[in-house]
Amino acid sequence: MGCRLPRAAKTSSRFSFSRTFCVSQSNMEKVVIVTGANSGIGLALCERLLTEDSQLQLCLACRNMQRAEAARASLLASRSSARIDLLHLDVGSVQSVLSAAKEIKTKYSRVDFLYLNAGIMPNPTVDIGAFFKGLFSRNAINMFATAEGLLTQQDRVNSDGLQEVFATNLFGHFLLVRELEPLLCQPGHTSRVVWTSSSNARRSAFSIEDFQHTKGTEPYSSSKYASDLLSLALNRHKNSQGLFSSVTCPGLVMTNLTFGILPSFFWTLIMPIMWMIRIFTNTFTLTPNNGAEALFWLFLQKPEVLDSRAKYHSLTSGLGTKYTEPRQMDIDDEMSEVFYSKLLELEKTTRRKLKERNADNEAYQQYLNNIE
Ligand SMILES: NC(=O)C1=CN([C@@H]2O[C@H](COP(=O)(O)OP(=O)(O)OC[C@H]3O[C@@H](n4cnc5c(N)ncnc54)[C@H](OP(=O)(O)O)[C@@H]3O)[C@@H](O)[C@H]2O)C=CC1
Ligand SMILES: CC(C)CCC[C@@H](C)[C@H]1CC[C@H]2C3=C(CC[C@]12C)[C@@]1(C)CCC(=O)[C@@H](C)[C@@H]1CC3
Numbered sequence: 407m408g409c410r411l412p413r414a415a416k417t418s419s420r421f422s423f424s425r426t427f428c429v430s431q432s433n434m435e436k437v438v439i440v441t442g443a444n445s446g447i448g449l450a451l452c453e454r455l456l457t458e459d460s461q462l463q464l465c466l467a468c469r470n471m472q473r474a475e476a477a478r479a480s481l482l483a484s485r486s487s488a489r490i491d492l493l494h495l496d497v498g499s500v501q502s503v504l505s506a507a508k509e510i511k512t513k514y515s516r517v518d519f520l521y522l523n524a525g526i527m528p529n530p531t532v533d534i535g536a537f538f539k540g541l542f543s544r545n546a547i548n549m550f551a552t553a554e555g556l557l558t559q560q561d562r563v564n565s566d567g568l569q570e571v572f573a574t575n576l577f578g579h580f581l582l583v584r585e586l587e588p589l590l591c592q593p594g595h596t597s598r599v600v601w602t603s604s605s606n607a608r609r610s611a612f613s614i615e616d617f618q619h620t621k622g623t624e625p626y627s628s629s630k631y632a633s634d635l636l637s638l639a640l641n642r643h644k645n646s647q648g649l650f651s652s653v654t655c656p657g658l659v660m661t662n663l664t665f666g667i668l669p670s671f672f673w674t675l676i677m678p679i680m681w682m683i684r685i686f687t688n689t690f691t692l693t694p695n696n697g698a699e700a701l702f703w704l705f706l707q708k709p710e711v712l713d714s715r716a717k718y719h720s721l722t723s724g725l726g727t728k729y730t731e732p733r734q735m736d737i738d739d740e741m742s743e744v745f746y747s748k749l750l751e752l753e754k755t756t757r758r759k760l761k762e763r764n765a766d767n768e769a770y771q772q773y774l775n776n777i778e
Contacts (some may be wrong), residue, residue, distance in 0.1 A: 434461070437514045437517050437519075439519070439521065440464070441522055441524040441579065442523045442602075443523070444466065444468045444473040444474045447602060447659055447698050447701070450695045450697065450698040452490075455702065456485050456488050457485075465513075466491070468493070469494070469495065469497070469502075478490050493510065497582065498573045498578055501760060503578050503581045503585065504760075507585030508585075511585075511588070514589060516597070517590055519598050519600065520583065520598070520599045521701060522582070522583075522600065523600075523602040524578075524579075525574065525602060526570070526571060526626075526663070527626045527663055528562075531558050533557075550658070550687050550689070550690070551605055551687055559625055567759070571619065575626070576636065577749070587644075587649075590644075590648075591648055591649050595648055596648045596649075597650070598704070599649065600654060601636075601637055601652070603654060604627075604656075605655045607631040608624075608627045608631055608736075609631060609737075611627035612628045612635075614744055614745060617748060638737055639742040639743060639746035642739070650714075652704050652718060653718065654704065656700065657688075657689040657690060657720050658689060659692060659696070660694075688722060689721060690722070696720060699720035699730055700720040703730040715735055716732035717732070719732070
């Protein structure tokens with residue numbers, strides 16, 4: 407267990423307002439990109455960031471533009487002068503990541519914070535038997551905090567030929583970081599990448615030989631462990647270029663993702679119990695605002711205070727006080743290094759495949775044009 411951290415001294419200062427952006431954006435205004443910003447923890451984080459720093463250039467990178475518009479409208483409702491851009495990004499699609507990165511590079515000259523928050527847990531199943539067994543064991547608190555042994559998911563292969571959970575929760579984000587390196591690694595400037603991982607990330611669910619988790623039934627847990635490993639590797643490779651990566655766990659938060667685990671009437675039934683459990687476990691943060699605590703707290707920190715081997719947990723006390731606590735991750739340098747090189751390999755093959763696919767499509771289009 408790590409120590410409880412005080413709320414940091416505010417590092418962001420307020421500067422005169424300027425409406426110009428694009429490449430000419432002022433050196434002082436922070437550019438913050440949040441993936442999966444249209445709901446849940448991502449949206450709550452955006453609210454907190456704008457409340458902290460009204461000069462932010464905030465970019466909501468979302469798959470569903472209708473929901474992104476609604477999110478922007480809700481953010482603007484209380485902060486009409488906020489500077490909020492929308493960007494279409496499906497992190498589960500290689501083509502979409504490359505196009506979005508291109509757009510980011512034309513819009514901004516620098517990225518200060520990149521929150522890699524979008525995530526999925528498709529077709530979850532709860533092992534009710536294991537739940538009741540766990541409930542009366544010494545492991546009960548841990549079970550509520552990590553869902554260990556409780557949850558399985560059904561994954562599938564996406565149109566890029568990748569496992570969907572891996573592609574969305576990890577690889578798309580990795581590719582985005584790779585594409586944005588020129589904006590993230592700038593001389594004399596530090597930039598930050600913040601992953602929304604989970605306490606459900608478990609070494610035993612991850613295999614370096616099967617890092618996409620094609621064989622197991624815990625792709626979510628595996629993908630979150632993969633983000634922990636990757637963050638460590640990014641720090642090793644990129645700190646010297648001014649890029650710092652951190653990992654967070656929002657705790658158990660009631661969002662679309664969790665509401666998708668059990669039927670909604672069930673959640674309504676057990677909600678009073680959930681609020682009671684919160685008295686015994688500080689990981690039941692429950693509201694997106696509480697869940698975003700560690701993500702927001704990291705925004706206020708200087709890179710020098712960060713621990714690349716720690717996961718920053720959003721916690722909420724029984725009385726409702728929210729705070730951030732770093733806890734050491736179960737990761738090792740060797741595995742993170744091997745994983746990093748495997749990701750670089752996969753990046754190469756994926757880019758090559760995409761090029762071939764685009765060339766095939768172009769040739770086919772040409773053929774259609776010729777016979778018309
Ligand atoms: N809720 C919890 O208890 C916990 C959540 N987390 C993590 O927090 C993160 C946010 O989830 P949470 O707020 O809970 O759930 P939500 O479902 O509310 O948010 C998930 C966000 O990710 C977006 N998203 C999903 N797939 C893609 C994609 N392919 N491309 C772009 N965006 C996508 C969703 O957009 P769309 O509207 O298009 O679906 C949505 O905005 C996730 O990474 C999750 O794993 C971690 C620990 C606990
Ligand atoms: C009576 C019922 C069978 C009660 C079932 C409760 C479970 C559905 C929850 C208990 C612990 C929860 C949990 C998560 C999901 C819902 C539970 C399994 C997460 C896995 C959600 C996503 C995360 O990333 C984790 C941090 C959560 C850990 C706890």
